[in-house]
Amino acid sequence: MGGVISLKSLSKRYGDRLAVDDLSLEVRPGTVTGFLGPNGAGKSTTMRLVLGLDRPTSGTALVGGVPYARLRDPLRTVGALLDARAAHPGRSGRAHLTALARSNGIARRRVDEVLETVGMAGAARRRAGALSLGMSQRLGIAAALLGDPEVLMFDEPVNGLDPDGVRWVRGLMRSLAAEGRTVFVSSHLMSEMQLTADHLVVIGKGRLIMDAPLADVLAGSSLTAVLVRTPHAGDLAERLRAAGIAVRRLGENELEATGAPIERIGDLAHEAGIRLHGLRTREASLEQAYQELTSGSVEYGAGV
Amino acid sequence: MRTLRQTIGSEWAKLWSVRSTWWCLACASALMVLTAVTLGGATATEALRDGGTGVRVVASEPVVSATTFVQFALVALAMLTITSEYASGGIRVTLQATPRRGILLAAKALVVAPVMVAAGVLTGAVATAAVYALLSLDVFGGLVVAPAGQVVPDLLGVGVFFALVSVLTLGVGTAVRSAAGTLTVVFMLLLGLPLMLLMTGSQAAVAAALRMPAFAGLAFMGSTDNVTAGPMPYSAGEGLVWLLAWTATAVVAGHAVLRRRDA
Numbered sequence: 361m362g363g364v365i366s367l368k369s370l371s372k373r374y375g376d377r378l379a380v381d382d383l384s385l386e387v388r389p390g391t392v393t394g395f396l397g398p399n400g401a402g403k404s405t406t407m408r409l410v411l412g413l414d415r416p417t418s419g420t421a422l423v424g425g426v427p428y429a430r431l432r433d434p435l436r437t438v439g440a441l442l443d444a445r446a447a448h449p450g451r452s453g454r455a456h457l458t459a460l461a462r463s464n465g466i467a468r469r470r471v472d473e474v475l476e477t478v479g480m481a482g483a484a485r486r487r488a489g490a491l492s493l494g495m496s497q498r499l500g501i502a503a504a505l506l507g508d509p510e511v512l513m514f515d516e517p518v519n520g521l522d523p524d525g526v527r528w529v530r531g532l533m534r535s536l537a538a539e540g541r542t543v544f545v546s547s548h549l550m551s552e553m554q555l556t557a558d559h560l561v562v563i564g565k566g567r568l569i570m571d572a573p574l575a576d577v578l579a580g581s582s583l584t585a586v587l588v589r590t591p592h593a594g595d596l597a598e599r600l601r602a603a604g605i606a607v608r609r610l611g612e613n614e615l616e617a618t619g620a621p622i623e624r625i626g627d628l629a630h631e632a633g634i635r636l637h638g639l640r641t642r643e644a645s646l647e648q649a650y651q652e653l654t655s656g657s658v659e660y661g662a663g664v
Numbered sequence: 665m666r667t668l669r670q671t672i673g674s675e676w677a678k679l680w681s682v683r684s685t686w687w688c689l690a691c692a693s694a695l696m697v698l699t700a701v702t703l704g705g706a707t708a709t710e711a712l713r714d715g716g717t718g719v720r721v722v723a724s725e726p727v728v729s730a731t732t733f734v735q736f737a738l739v740a741l742a743m744l745t746i747t748s749e750y751a752s753g754g755i756r757v758t759l760q761a762t763p764r765r766g767i768l769l770a771a772k773a774l775v776v777a778p779v780m781v782a783a784g785v786l787t788g789a790v791a792t793a794a795v796y797a798l799l800s801l802d803v804f805g806g807l808v809v810a811p812a813g814q815v816v817p818d819l820l821g822v823g824v825f826f827a828l829v830s831v832l833t834l835g836v837g838t839a840v841r842s843a844a845g846t847l848t849v850v851f852m853l854l855l856g857l858p859l860m861l862l863m864t865g866s867q868a869a870v871a872a873a874l875r876m877p878a879f880a881g882l883a884f885m886g887s888t889d890n891v892t893a894g895p896m897p898y899s900a901g902e903g904l905v906w907l908l909a910w911t912a913t914a915v916v917a918g919h920a921v922l923r924r925r926d927a
Contacts, residue, residue, distance in 0.1 A: 411759075428763055433670075434760065449752055460757065
């Protein structure tokens with residue numbers, strides 16, 4: 361059970377709004393699990409429920425098989441960054457971390473270590489209120505790493521970071537997962553998630569929409585297509601349609617087939633004796649796949 | 665027990681790592697000396713004008729009276745230990761580190777209380793010395809005395825009073841969460857409501873006012889100098905009981921809210 365975050369029928373109601381609706385899932389160690397969903401989908405609420413900050417209306421959230429509040433020295437098991445600005449603006453980053461370390465019996469040298477890790481050793485004495493959003497983000501990540509925990513949760517960790525910072529966070533997530541830790545990270549930056557996550561959990565309106573490996577999500581998108589170049593485009597199109605595959609003619613010699621793997625397209629062409637000059641997969645971007653998945657569950661639509 | 669000890673260490677570190685703590689303590693010290701000296705001077709002048717010879721002013725008496733004003737600087741300090749957490753969102757980090765909320769509140773109280781006892785005794789001692797120095801001037805004809813048998817209990821009383829009012833404030837702040845709301849509630853409890861009750865003049869209202877925290881505190885500290893210009897209708901021990909009851913109520917309320925409400 362070590363390091364697994366497991367939600368069972370987790371629900372949270374605020375007034376008459378159901379922020380999290382019967383959510384069940386497991387977040388496993390050794391991978392980066394991306395947590396996606398439109399604004400207001402319930403991502404932050406879910407994380408707060410895991411951390412015992414909010415009480416579930418029903419269901420349970422367990423970390424390593426126990427409720428968060430029952431963990432002894434919880435920062436040694438779970439490190440979380442929810443809100444980078446959640447530090448007393450008048451306290452230095454170093455003092456902030458020192459107080460946290462003392463609360464969980466963490467050695468004082470860890471404070472300097474994590475400050476070094478996040479690259480803010482030079483700004484450690486600056487007051488938290490005087491830090492840029494990017495620096496606050498680093499301080500928040502330092503706090504999450506403080507207890508050397510096996511489970512890490514980050515809510516929008518790259519907000520406010522410059523491109524170098526974004527790349528650094530990506531590397532950090534990957535290396536934390538490679539060390540066998542559970543990394544659960546929410547983001548609305550699809551391009552970033554596509555580079556960082558191995559596994560995706562997508563929710564909308566508090567409900568689970570998808571819980572699958574990144575590769576499967578991309579492959580499942582209708583925008584993932586097989587592009588075929590052939591001098592007999594018309595014939596092949598007919599054959600494919602007869603096999604129940606959607607085909608679109610892109611040009612004189614080019615077809616786009618969706619809903620079938622590349623091997624099947626190649627085999628069908630071979631059976632029909634049709635010569636191919638090109639056969640390749642065009643993967644949907646996560647952005648596109650995500651749009652398809654969540655188009656029905658955007659909390660605050662732009663109103664076309 | 666280990667968790668409580670660690671949390672106390674953490675809260676202690678938090679208390680001393682923000683400037684507002686030092687500001688509040690500096691304000692309390694300055695206010696204590698100024699108010700005590702002013703009240704002491706007034707008492708002595710009055711005694712001389714009334715032509716009383718053989719009148720004695722105990723140097724720590726004006727210090728006890730001064731607590732009515734000084735307490736607000738310390739109320740601000742106690743309040744900030746919790747309301748600043750809600751204002752900055754830091755409470756969510758704090759509760760991640762210490763998810764057992766009762767332990768967190770206990771740790772905050774156990775840090776605030778001794779600091780306030782120390783603040784009361786130290787600022788009180790300085791103020792007592794200042795009053796003694798002023799009233800030792802020839803114009804006052806040496807009417808000031810400072811018997812250890814009264815000064816020491818007075819100063820300890822001031823410390824305990826500040827500690828209890830501060831823990832009361834912590835309880836209210838935990839229940840209310842915002843600084844403005846906390847200040848309003850605490851001010852009404854300490855001064856607003858009892859003064860309003862006194863003004864009604866009704867016997868029941870006056871009796872109730874005198875049992876609210878600030879007057880209970882004055883009774884506990886053995887002050888004879890109060891708004892009613894008469895002796896307290898009950899003993900110092902009973903004053904302590906009332907004060908403890910108010911403090912306990914505030915802490916229980918704060919604990920109930922802290923446990924039930926989402927952070």
